[in-house]
Amino acid sequence: MLVLSRKVGEQIVIGEDIVLTVVDVRGDTVRLGIAAPRHVTVNRAEVLRAVEEANRDAARAGDEDLDALRSLRPPTTEG
Incomplete structure (x- = not known):
């Protein structure tokens, strides 16, 4: 497993077309935004x-x- 540290607004790119964005961090909860093609579940x-x-x-x-x-x-x- 790859473990990365990110701050709010920073992103992680998976492959060529999936982007995870750290939207918010509150206590022990992290909100992620996920941009992926429609065919990706x-x-x-x-x-x-x-x-x-x-x-x-x-x-x-x-x-x-x-x-x-x-x-x-x-x-x-x-x-």
Whole structure:
């Protein structure tokens, strides 16, 4: 891991097209501005972990869960 010290207003450039700017520092909180191309996904790590965990939980759905979901569908009419 690379550790850098920056002051408010200073920037870090990642690759050719991602720029991190230190916007504010208050106590133990640092506010960062991130300029990146639209195709680059930027997420907070804790949010990404929560989404991954929710996806894993959903993938573990059992037969009872699937039956409960199927019961919510309106009956189909065959013609």
